[in-house]
Amino acid sequence: xxxxxxxxxxxxxxxxxxxxxxxxxxxxxxxxxxxxxxxxxxxxxxxxxxxxxxxxxxxxxxxxxxxxxxxxxxxxxxxxxxxxxxxxxxxxxxxxxxxxxxxxxxxxxxxxxxxxxxxxxxxxxxxxxxxxxxxxxxxxxxxxxxxxxxxxxxxxxxxxxxxxxxxxxxxxxxxxxxxxxxxxxxxxxxxxxxxxxxxxxxxxxxxxxxxxxxxxxxxxxxxxxxxxxxxxxxxxxxxxxxxxxxxxxxxxxxxxxxxxxxxxxxxxxxxxxxxxxxxxxxx
Numbered sequence: 552x553x554x555x556x557x558x559x560x561x562x563x564x565x566x567x568x569x570x571x572x573x574x575x576x577x578x579x580x581x582x583x584x585x586x587x588x589x590x591x592x593x594x595x596x597x598x599x600x601x602x603x604x605x606x607x608x609x610x611x612x613x614x615x616x617x618x619x620x621x622x623x624x625x626x627x628x629x630x631x632x633x634x635x636x637x638x639x640x641x642x643x644x645x646x647x648x649x650x651x652x653x654x655x656x657x658x659x660x661x662x663x664x665x666x667x668x669x670x671x672x673x674x675x676x677x678x679x680x681x682x683x684x685x686x687x688x689x690x691x692x693x694x695x696x697x698x699x700x701x702x703x704x705x706x707x708x709x710x711x712x713x714x715x716x717x718x719x720x721x722x723x724x725x726x727x728x729x730x731x732x733x734x735x736x737x738x739x740x741x742x743x744x745x746x747x748x749x750x751x752x753x754x755x756x757x758x759x760x761x762x763x764x765x766x767x768x769x770x771x772x773x774x775x776x777x778x779x780x781x782x783x784x785x786x787x788x789x790x791x792x793x794x795x796x797x798x799x800x801x802x803x804x805x806x807x808x809x810x811x812x813x814x815x816x817x818x819x820x821x822x823x824x825x826x827x828x829x830x831x832x833x834x
Contacts, residue, residue: 600669600698611689612675612682615696619662619671625739626755627661627670642679644744647755652679657694663701663756665737671698701736711822716792716800719823720816724769733824734759735817740828752831764828765814767804776806801829 602622606615626648633640635651642649642658652658656676663670677691684690709732712722722729737756744753757764768777773787793801798818805811815827 600664600667600671602671603696603698606693606696608693608695610693611685611687612673612677612691612693613685613689615673615693616682617685622664623666624662624664624671627663627737628740628755628757628761629661630761642682646679646682647742647744647753648673649679663737665735665739665756668701668736669698670701671696714822716816716823720792720802721769723823723825724765724767724774730765730825731760733822734762734765735819735824735826738762738764738826738828740764741831743831757828762825762828764812765825766812767802774804776804803830 602619605618628647629650632643632649636643642652648660648662650659650661658675658679660673661670673696674694675691676694679691682691709729712729713719723733736759738759740755740757741752742755766777768775768783770783774790776784776788788804791803795801800816801813803813813830814825815829816823817826
């Protein structure tokens with residue numbers, strides 16, 4: 552019996568001697584594991600455009616449109632409007648901001664502001680052929696709207712061809728990739744379509760990726776007129792370049808009896824960019 556008790560005592564002493572002792576660093580690890588992980592701060596909500604303060608559900612579309620245009624917003628053209636609407640799609644000519652209209656009376660439209668780098672999408676309900684009736688007599692009402700940021704393309708832009716405008720313009724007119732890269736995200740376009748006979752000028756925005764109005768090509772040491780089908784006139788095209796201060800240029804040309812166009816380029820980010828198509832085509 553005495554040997555059994557002695558054996559138990561020895562085993563107990565050995566177990567105590569072999570047990571690892573807690574160190575200060577172990578305590579720090581345990582304390583760190585037990586500490587709660589701080590949550591990442593929630594992103595601040597994006598500030599709403601000031602123009603939204605005057606909007607309300609059910610208001611006249613004509614009133615909302617006037618508020619936007621008076622505040623510097625312009626219709627943002629959707630090149631797929633005619634296909635989306637179908638038929639004669641007259642609304643696409645009357646309201647260049649229209650993206651689509653459904654058979655049950657809903658239309659979706661877009662406006663943009665280059666200075667704020669924002670767009671506003673608006674949904675309306677009602678007969679759009681009476682879109683310009685304001686106030687309580689209007690049958691076309693605003694159902695909803697949403698503001699969002701304008702995003703540039705994800706493709707990396709090539710290097711600036713030159714800070715010298717004449718050299719830049721030749722590169723811009725000879726390479727489609729350079730043309731696309733140095734066209735502003737929004738191009739302000741003057742077009743015909745207002746007034747009783749449709750010959751008054753109206754302004755809109757085209758997204759830079761959709762803009763197709765630049766029809767000048769640099770080939771064989773001269774500028775040429777480039778048609779919408781991709782053809783290039785063999786005859787040289789004379790361009791007039793008019794400086795507007797140090798940071799802007801207006802480029803004009805005449806073609807044939809009445810056709811012609813003009814473009815405004817501005818200095819941006821150390822290079823040049825096409826920003827406007829400022830004169831409507833001849834009626």
